[in-house]
Amino acid sequence: MLEDYFRQYGLIAIFALVAMIVPSSMLVVSLLFSRIRIRPVKPNPIKSDIYECGMETIGGRWGQFNFRYYMYALLFVIFDVAVVFLYPWAVQLGKLGLFALLQMTAFLIILGFGWVYAWGKKDLEWR
Amino acid sequence: MESFLENNGMYRGIYCYFAGNEGNGLWCKGLDGILPLGWEWLGYFIAGFTIMLILVNGALLGAAIFVWGERRILARIHKRRGPNRWGPFGLLQPIADLLKLLIKEDLVPTVADRLVFTLVPVVMLMSLLLSLAVIPFAYNTYLADLNVAILYFVAVGSLSTIAIFMAGWSSGNKYAMFGAMRSVAMLISYEVPLVMSLVGVVLIAGSMSMVDVVEAQHVPFILVQPLGALIFLLGISAELNRTPFDIMEAESEIIAGYHTEYSGIKFALIQAAEMAGVLAASAVIATLFLGGWSGPVFSSQLGAVWFLLKLTFVAFVFVWIRGTFPRLRIDQIMAFAWKFLLPLAFINLMSTAIEVYFFGFYNAPANELGVITGDELWVMAAINSGIAVVAITLFGRATRDKMRPNPVKLHKLEPAGTVLGVN
Numbered sequence: 001m002l003e004d005y006f007r008q009y010g011l012i013a014i015f016a017l018v019a020m021i022v023p024s025s026m027l028v029v030s031l032l033f034s035r036i037r038i039r040p041v042k043p044n045p046i047k048s049d050i051y052e053c054g055m056e057t058i059g060g061r062w063g064q065f066n067f068r069y070y071m072y073a074l075l076f077v078i079f080d081v082a083v084v085f086l087y088p089w090a091v092q093l094g095k096l097g098l099f100a101l102l103q104m105t106a107f108l109i110i111l112g113f114g115w116v117y118a119w120g121k122k123d124l125e126w127r
Numbered sequence: 128m129e130s131f132l133e134n135n136g137m138y139r140g141i142y143c144y145f146a147g148n149e150g151n152g153l154w155c156k157g158l159d160g161i162l163p164l165g166w167e168w169l170g171y172f173i174a175g176f177t178i179m180l181i182l183v184n185g186a187l188l189g190a191a192i193f194v195w196g197e198r199r200i201l202a203r204i205h206k207r208r209g210p211n212r213w214g215p216f217g218l219l220q221p222i223a224d225l226l227k228l229l230i231k232e233d234l235v236p237t238v239a240d241r242l243v244f245t246l247v248p249v250v251m252l253m254s255l256l257l258s259l260a261v262i263p264f265a266y267n268t269y270l271a272d273l274n275v276a277i278l279y280f281v282a283v284g285s286l287s288t289i290a291i292f293m294a295g296w297s298s299g300n301k302y303a304m305f306g307a308m309r310s311v312a313m314l315i316s317y318e319v320p321l322v323m324s325l326v327g328v329v330l331i332a333g334s335m336s337m338v339d340v341v342e343a344q345h346v347p348f349i350l351v352q353p354l355g356a357l358i359f360l361l362g363i364s365a366e367l368n369r370t371p372f373d374i375m376e377a378e379s380e381i382i383a384g385y386h387t388e389y390s391g392i393k394f395a396l397i398q399a400a401e402m403a404g405v406l407a408a409s410a411v412i413a414t415l416f417l418g419g420w421s422g423p424v425f426s427s428q429l430g431a432v433w434f435l436l437k438l439t440f441v442a443f444v445f446v447w448i449r450g451t452f453p454r455l456r457i458d459q460i461m462a463f464a465w466k467f468l469l470p471l472a473f474i475n476l477m478s479t480a481i482e483v484y485f486f487g488f489y490n491a492p493a494n495e496l497g498v499i500t501g502d503e504l505w506v507m508a509a510i511n512s513g514i515a516v517v518a519i520t521l522f523g524r525a526t527r528d529k530m531r532p533n534p535v536k537l538h539k540l541e542p543a544g545t546v547l548g549v550n
Contacts, residue, residue: 014176019256094499098488125458
């Protein structure tokens with residue numbers, strides 16, 4: 001049974017390799033096409049510049065960024081970790097019964113308070 | 128290996144065709160395989176690689192057909208004709224597009240981080256192909272039946288977020304970076320309700336394995352979990368950058384978002400990954416909410432046909448959504464995720480948990496804990512539909528104004544051609 005379990009993951013690992021090789025091989029084919037001159041390779045400074053709107057580019061990648069992204073990242077970490085706890089509980093709820101249900105309800109209520117607090121502090125709004 | 132061979136019909140068939148002998152007669156029923164004795168291990172690999180071949184080719188070919196189908200249907204929605212020149216009904220158009228992109232020059236900006244830039248299409252296609260591994264696409268036919276399949280799908284699917292950020296960061300273009308930042312902010316917001324909506328399915332099925340979920344669907348879960356299905360559909364279309372949520376490649380604002388600098392085969396691969404991503408999402412919705420390979424008749428023989436029909440239907444719904452809704456603003460998108468979808472996912476989760484506790488534990492015989500029968504599923508479907516209607520109505524009304532945190536004040540404009548001061 002355990003061997004069976006590992007064979008499944010072994011197949012997934014092999015599939016991961018295959019899934020990596022398939023797109024890489026297409027990139028290699030494209031490279032070969034450029035070697036046998038089916039595909040042109042003629043870079044020049046204007047072509048290799050980054051595209052903005054057709055005009056000369058102003059500024060690069062390190063422009064200023066909106067700072068408000070970080071609050072969503074914080075909220076995401078909190079809620080996503082909570083959700084990871086939900087999955088094993090969900091599988092076993094039918095066998096565990098009332099105690100498990102109440103425990104998870106308490107957990108979700110605490111989480112819900114956090115969510116209401118975040119809403120009240122206007123952290124859910126895109127300002 | 129025994130239970131693996133026992134459950135996975137296609138795998139067993141291919142294995143026995145190559146490596147059947149008297150040693151494994153229990154599974155192969157006396158079939159005489161091609162391989163000589165002592166080479167059975169090769170049979171495992173051949174069987175696995177065959178299914179992988181089907182999955183990879185199915186995904187890429189499916190993406191090509193989906194591109195065509197989407198363009199045709201979108202064109203019909205827009206009262207146009209769509210591609211109809213190359214091949215019957217324009218069916219060869221995606222191949223022409225691919226060939227064109229394959230022989231185009233593959234430009235990499237000088238300021239780009241070359242390695243990361245090149246890795247992006249690989250990571251993107253890889254995350255997509257990997258998510259197909261756990262989907263049962265016919266009766267007892269899959270690559271691997273993990274007992275954490277749903278969690279695996281979510282985990283592998285969110286790899287594409289990393290790929291998008293890699294693309295935006297490595298391009299060295301500020302618009303690509305804007306697109307990537309927007310998309311990461313949006314994807315992590317929609318990840319939460321998306322993952323939470325699947326907990327309801329796991330609760331009812333009592334298992335995270337997709338095969339078990341299909342077998343638990345005496346009633347399609349879209350009826351039992353209407354809220355969950357809705358949240359999953361919306362969340363996954365945000366994950367896939369489909370139109371109501373496609374702010375990361377909003378053409379009118381930030382050129383093309385994270386793939387601004389991509390050209391040639393890399394662009395083709397990114398597009399293929401996006402299109403095949405829709406198919407993978409449709410496959411998951413068909414499996415988890417529409418009953419997978421089970422149909423009204425012949426579900427064990429015609430499982431693949433039922434599955435494909437359901438997949439096509441869901442893919443059509445995706446195209447329909449794209450053709451119908453305008454793009455949302457980013458503040459609306461964030462408010463929609465955090466103020467509407469998340470509480471609905473909470474409500475769905477709690478109501479399902481209480482029902483599962485009642486039917487699977489409180490009201491169940493001691494030897495069948497956690498098993499929910501078809502009749503009980505119908506009762507749950509009735510209750511949950513009611514809850515869904517009430518919750519969507521109430522929450523929709525309550526959050527309708529709060530969904531627009533920045534009301535835009537429109538100036539009163541005179542109609543064109545007005546001569547000021549005359550009227």
